[in-house]
Amino acid sequence: MAQVTIAAPVRRFGETTRSDKWWIQPLVVAAGLGLFVAYSTWAAFQGEYYHSGPYLSPFYSPELFGDSPHAWFGPKPAVWPAWLPWSPAFLILGIPVGFRLTCYYYRGAYYKAFWADPPNCAVGEPRASYLGERSFPLIIQNVHRYFMYLAVVFIGLLAHDAWKGLWFTDSATGVTSFGVGVGSLVLMTNVTLLGGYTFGCHSLRHLVGGLADQLSAAAPLRQSTYDCVSCLNRRHMLWAWMSLVWVGFTDVYVRMCAMGIWTDFRLL
Amino acid sequence: METATFRIWRGNADGGEFKEYSTEITDGMVVLDAVLQIQAAAANDLAVRWNCKAGKCGSCSAEVNGNPRLMCMTRMDTVPTDQPVAIEPMQTFPSIRDLVTDVSWNFTVKQGIPPFTPRPADAPDGTWRMQQRDVNRVQEFRKCIECFLCQDVCHVLRDHRKHDEFIGPRFLVYAAALEMHPLDVADRVEELAEADGIGYCNITKCCTKVCPEEITITDNAIIPLKERVVDRLYDPISKLLRMFR
Structure with a gap:
């Protein structure tokens, strides 16, 4: 590495000659992410109104233990300490949260929005010291690919939820039949947007082909997969925001239907 | 007027x-x-x-x-x-x-990166064979005109003055062009992690935004290199798989 003597910066926090409204972008990101974190935390702690008919909120899927018909292994485990708040969401929410928290796009976005590191491009920072992602704690961000593996499994589970959202049971006769409600479309849109985000992941792009210098020698399927992931990756930020907004809305929709505030209209 | x-x-x-x-x-x-x-x-x-x-x-x-x-x-x-x-x-x-x-620091940094090291020639006449598909990926990086605007906007250099520990986006692009080249056999991954300080990059994408050649610096060069570093240094499964190759 080249050894040079370059004078220390003298710029203060927020100092810049930029004449545009550079603070709007980090402010919007902070507001958007802050709002989502606040709502999703509140929703996770509710532990009720997370399912309605065939619909299950994505914040609670998969429901490993719980009281709804969607639960895999029955009600809350007896070993769960009485003093500890309980919600089926607590068991699974760490995976999508970890996936987004370590996502390459979100990292850059929230470093700017919440840590002002930097507040925006070519704008002075509040701190002189800097460790980056090469030492603790941010070196942990390198775990992203493991969250990605789990997130891919979740896409399959959410697709299954969307499929189940097409089968309605008549409460009078107990007969289950195919149908499409507005909620079905909400769930299908949710898994589509989450899929677009997850399958455009930078770590996935690396693992399906980016690690190879001669992809032309790989199987055609692998080459096509790399092209597809790269295609989604080009709009990773867009997918990230669309899926974030929609997954929150999906929970709102299911919650409103479960509380009887909204009626789920059947289209078919 | x-x-x-x-x-x-x-x-x-x-x-x-x-x-x-x-x-x-x-x-x-x-x-x-x-x-x-x-x-x-x-x-x-x-x-x-x-x-x-x-x-x-x-x-x-x-x-x-x-x-x-x-x-x-x-x-x-x-x-x-x-x-x-x-x-x-x-x-x-x-x-x-x-x-x-004075941008001479950049040229000194460049000299420290292991140069293009091709594998032995594919043909008796000393030539190689490459597939266009494999070259396309690194072709983007070769558009760089070395204006050093990406170096200028990078807060690791601009605000934190890590010139002695971080090579900056321009040279991560340069390293990516070599590292991902289908003919190159040199190994720069550990150097990228240690001496070149790729971990300092916190993906603000400012370098990509200012690039006049519209090179997708962060997504196509830096993050793929970061992933190679993860493969080599941090991912236990990758390490395990390498032992059996």
Whole structure:
């Protein structure tokens, strides 16, 4: 590495000659992410109104233990300490949260929005010291690919939820039949947007082909997969925001239907 | 004809200040035209580096209203002139005089990166065979004109002055062009992690935003290199799989 003597910066926090409204972008990101974190935390702690008919909120899927018909292994485990708040969401929410928290796009976005590191491009920072992602704690961000593996499994589970959202049971006769409600479309849109985000992941792009210098020698399927992931990756930020907004809305929709505030209209 | 006011930084490594100049703006002008007009009419001793005036030599890098830009590629009709237009040299490199900075650190860094090391020739005549598909990926990186705007905007260099520990986005692109080349067999991954300091990059994408050649620096060069570093140093499954290869 080249050894040079370059004078220390003298710029203060927020100092810049930029004449545009550079603070709007980090402010919007902070507001958007802050709002989502606040709502999703509140929703996770509710532990009720997370399912309605065939619909299950994505914040609670998969429901490993719980009281709804969607639960895999029955009600809350007896070993769960009485003093500890309980919600089926607590068991699974760490995976999508970890996936987004370590996502390459979100990292850059929230470093700017919440840590002002930097507040925006070519704008002075509040701190002189800097460790980056090469030492603790941010070196942990390198775990992203493991969250990605789990997130891919979740896409399959959410697709299954969307499929189940097409089968309605008549409460009078107990007969289950195919149908499409507005909620079905909400769930299908949710898994589509989450899929677009997850399958455009930078770590996935690396693992399906980016690690190879001669992809032309790989199987055609692998080459096509790399092209597809790269295609989604080009709009990773867009997918990230669309899926974030929609997954929150999906929970709102299911919650409103479960509380009887909204009626789920059947289209078919 | 419209008149615009410019605040141009005048000074050297010991210090300086912004000085105001006014000049007439005509259709089709770029910022460099205005600066050269000022140099001709009002500030004959103004130091400004430029060459091709076509966005290909990377000489006229500066900061226009705080944004790292090539002056020759910044049209005046994209710059608000209701307020004085601030023009200053790149902040990441030592000032020589006025708008000219000493970018020699970059060339020293480049010399430290292991050069292109091709595998043995594929054919008896000493030539190689490559697939277009494999070359396409690194072709993007070769568009770089070494204007060093990405180095200028990178906060690791600009604000934290990690010049001794971090090679910056330009040379991560350069390393990616070599590392991902289908013929290259040199291994730069551990050096990228240690001496080159790739972990300092926190993916703000500022380098991508300022690149006049529109190279997708962060997504196509830096993050793929970061993933290779993860493979080598941090991912236990990758390490395990390598043991059986």
